[in-house]
Amino acid sequence: MRTWQVERRQRTRQLIELGGLVVKAGIVDLSNDDRTVIYGALLRIAAKLQSHEGEHARDLWAAKGRQAFDAERHEKQQSQQM
Numbered sequence: 001m002r003t004w005q006v007e008r009r010q011r012t013r014q015l016i017e018l019g020g021l022v023v024k025a026g027i028v029d030l031s032n033d034d035r036t037v038i039y040g041a042l043l044r045i046a047a048k049l050q051s052h053e054g055e056h057a058r059d060l061w062a063a064k065g066r067q068a069f070d071a072e073r074h075e076k077q078q079s080q081q082m
Contacts, residue, residue: 022028022038031037048057 027038027041031041048054051057
């Protein structure tokens with residue numbers, strides 16, 4: 001497979017995974033699938049990360065994300081044991 005094809009597939013996978021996170025977080029349902037709302041929220045996040053509070057926000061959001069992934073993993077393990 002050519003380099004550009006591999007890179008294209010990697011990029012496609014990344015975009016699908018990022019879209020999945022938007023759905024997983026409930027943003028699609030909460031915004032009634034309004035792309036302008038979702039885009040506006042993402043722009044707000046980007047601005048926050050670029051601000052003087054960006055590192056603090058990144059740390060808080062990373063901790064929250066880890067906590068959610070861990071809870072999901074724990075829940076999945078519990079359901080598999082039943």
